[in-house]
Amino acid sequence: MNGYFRLVNGEKMSAIRMIPPTEGGKPVDINDVVEYLTMKEYACDLPALKRAVETAEKEETEVLLGTVTRYPERECYKLTITPDKMQAHAKFYASSVGGENMTPQELVQDLLMRGIKTGIKKDEILKFFSKRQYCENILVAEGRPPVQGKDAYIEYKFNTDKKAKPTLKEDGSVDFFNLNILNHCNKGDELAILHPEVPGEPGSNIVGDKIMPAEVKKVSFDYGHNIEMSEDGRKLISLVDGHVELVDGAVFVSDELVVENVDNSTGNIDYEGNVQINGNVFTNFKVKAKGDIMVKGVVEGAHLEAGGNIIITRGMNGMGKGVLRAEGNIVAKFLENVTAEAKGYVVSESILHSRISAGGEVNVDGKRGFITGGRVCATGSIDVKTLGSEMGADTVIEVGADPAVKERIKQLQQQIAEDMKTLQMVQPILVSTKQKLAQGVRLNDEQIKYVQTLVLANEQKTKSLEESNKELQELQKQVGNPLDTVVRVHGMVYPGTRICIGDVSMVVQKTSHYCRFIRDRGDVKMVPF
Structure with missing residues (x-):
């Protein structure tokens, strides 16, 4: 039991008695004593009071308060209400010797009189009156906080991360069978599920004021053609086989044109959806698609333009006139004598005598992993295994500025x-x-x-x-002022290679291994990897 104090009002004098704690309880606090005496308008000798409190840690003691006779004091309490009016605490003080104790019913009635209308903790109150602990804050009332609702949200059943990179095999080469950057869908597939908002429930503070929960957000589907919404309005379902993607919050499904080769039998192709070519694209032909272009064979000196990604499983030898342009990413096994522009990233196992421009990163760190000859530009960083060549092929690498x-x-x-x-x-x-x-x-x-x-x-x-x-x-x-971009060489860089970062550049003077090229204080510097 905690230590406590109580008044002793005799016929000729008044005193305050200090009772020590038992069974590991808390000792009397001088601040509680002073607060109580001030509340009851008793004068006191503060130094004597402090000495008595120290003594009361081990044994009972008394301090004389005066010779004025007073009536017995009833058990009382001090009520504290939090600023948000969500909790009320009562600190009880013992009655004087011969004084009356409060009852639970009396306390509850008093709380109601003080404006506490809801949340009275009757169990806590009964607990105190069954085993009194004085000079300790007892939670006697607590408001009910509002139950927050949940915002509506859409669960997409396909990968919406446009920055997802191709899967690499253990040897570092690109796994063209598991690219993970195209979202195939079949007719009847669920594309998205709408989870509706869940309204919250109002709460109230201890004085009866209503507390409203935060307003929940509603969402609705935004989608294009080749998609239907279920009767209950909770699902989007594909009406065709094709590719699904999320563009500015809207779901689109592009149907797919499949051809064996692009040659004299097909002529040039200009298609609204995705194009899949199971074979090759031959010289001088053009393929234009608003979606993705997937070529499972090789591309010669042709022109490919995609509103999405371009993927060439067996690579491209453009013969100096082949062109690739993609609003998304370009992934090819190799690029030779090609002009390629991607607003996203470019991934290839080798780039030879080509002009490459990427709005994102360029990664040529695969199985072969070399860039030899030509110019490779990226807004982001460039990773390569071998850069330049022993024969001194004119190789220029640029990072840190959008090629556009x-x-x-x-x-x-x-x-x-x-x-x-x-x-x-x-x-x-x-x-x-x-x-x-x-x-x-x-x-x-x-x-x-x-x-x-x-x-x-x-x-x-x-x-x-x-x-x-x-x-x-x-x-x-x-x-x-280029971004925090870098050229990382995971193998070897040969002399004669020019490295440009933003508006500054350097020419590599000697063969180096496992290094990085960074911009430092207005210069391009080579540092250890």
Whole structure:
């Protein structure tokens, strides 16, 4: 039992008696004693009180409070309500010797009188009155917090991560049978399940105020053609065989065109969905798809353009005229003499004498893993096993700037040069004409029309020059401040290879192994892997 204190009111004097704790209970706290005496308006000798409290840790003691006779004090309590009005605690003080104790019914009635309408903890109250523990906060009332509801959400039954990388075999080569970047679906497949919102339940504090739960969010399906919604509105179901993907929150299913080869028997292909080619794509043919293009054979000097991904199982030798353009990613076993542009990443086991541009990363760290000759550019990092060649093939690697941004910079620089050339031709004529008019020279109708044309050209080119210069400055800032990109060589890099990071570059001078190229203080530096 905790230690406690109680008043002793005699006929000629008043005192406070300290009772020590038993069975490991808490001793009397001086702050509780002072608080109680202040509440009851008793004067006290604080030093004497402190000494008595220290003594009361082991034995009963008393401190004289005065010679004024007082009536016995009833058992009482101090009520504390939390700021959010969710809890009320009572700290009980013992009655004086000869004073009356409170009853549970009396306490409950008193709490109601104080405005506590709900959440009274009758079990806790009865527990106190059955075994009193004074000077300790007892939870006598507790509000009911609101039960929060659940937001509605959509469970997609396919992979929605567009950054998912191809599966690699143990030897590091790409597993073209398990790419994990295309989501095949069949007619009748469930594509998504809508889990509706679950409303919350209001709560209340101890004074009876209602506490509302947070508002739950509702969602609804957004989907394109080749999909139907179930009668209960809870599921999306594919109506065709094809590929499913999530684009800006909407589910789309592209049906699939399957051909054996792209050659004279098929001609060029321009298809709204996905295209699967079980064989090869021969030279000079074009394949255009709004979805993905999957080629299970080889691609020669052809032109492939996809609104999604391009996957070439056996690789591509573009013969210097083959082109790949993908809004998504490009994955090919090898790329040789190819121009390839992907807004996502590019993955290949080898890249030879090609011009590669990726809005994401380039990974050539597979079984063979070499980049030799050509130019490989990536907004993200580049990973390669072997970079350059012993024969000194001209190999350029660029990271840290979007290739599309660099191309736009070239276009702007060309536009600025053309605008300045036009202005240098037009402005002297306008100045000369202005001088002639000031001298009183009159122009004929043909001359007036010509001058008006020059004035309009001057205005247009001046405005174009200002806009181009402004855009050029912004883009040059991006190139000058590349992202935290790096070129990682997991094997060997040969001399003569040029490494560009943002707007700075270096040429490798000697053969090095297992290294990284980073940008540090305005320079490209080679550091250990």
